[in-house]
Amino acid sequence: MPDSALLFDIGNVLVHFDFTPAARRFAELSDATEAEVLARLRPFKDDLESGRISDDDFIRESTRLIGFHGTREEFVTAWGDIFTENAPMIALVEELSGQVPLYLLSNTSGLHKEWLFAKFPVFRHFAGGIYSHEARCMKPHDAIFQQAVAAYGLDPARTFYIDDLEDNIATGQRLGFVSHHYHHDRHAALEAELRAWPGTPA
Incomplete structure (x- = not known):
């Protein structure tokens, strides 16, 4: 079991979307119009x-619902190209x-x-991860946290968890993680809390 560990959310933490x-x-x-696209795809x-619907089934059904005329590659690019890096957090991870x-x-x-890991080098710094589509459960439910604990031998009391x-x-917090409610406008607050946390190397 590691002495300490950090557990990161992705969206609006490592990257903006x-x-x-x-x-x-x-x-x-x-x-479809922009508004219709959002309304028709949001329920998915x-x-x-x-993980209740596969990527291929999602693309196929979305193509039908919005009358998409492009290629699969164009669909994947449009669906994926919504992220920009959160530069202060990237620098912190690298440190x-x-x-x-x-x-x-x-x-x-x-x-x-797949898009994130291909486009943003920061993900090479992570030893592993639990992802809802693979885990077949989502935050905020306990089960996905418990999968992380089991998979990586985490002690919640010695794991600093960051989510927006x-x-x-x-x-x-209820499961015993050292938890930080993150917002990019208050990034300095995260760094100050991490510096004060005994699990962070001096």
Whole structure:
């Protein structure tokens, strides 16, 4: 069991995301407007991220619902190209890499995971991760946290957990994780808390 570890969410922690560019690109390549794209694809989010629908089935059904005329590659690009790096967090991860084990805990789909890992070098610093589409469960439910504990031998009391959503943080706190509710505008607060945490190398 590691002496300490850090457990990171992905969206709005390591990377920012905005679906507006995706909706715009889909609208250019389909019969639907931007608003219609968002309305028709939004209901798939939880099914996709929980693994209840496969990536291929999602693409096929979405193509039908919005009248998409592009190629599969164009669909994957439009769906994935919504992320931009959170530069201060990237720098922090690079500083911590090799000093303390780093893990990921994310509600995400296979499409987004593949896109993120291909586009952002920061993910090479992580020793592993639990992803909702593979785990078949999502935050804020206990089960996905418990999978992380079991998979990596984590002691919640010695694991610093970072997430941007209050419901996820509430579960982390209840399960005994050292939990930080993150916002990029308050990044300095995270760094100060990490410096004070006994698990961070001096």
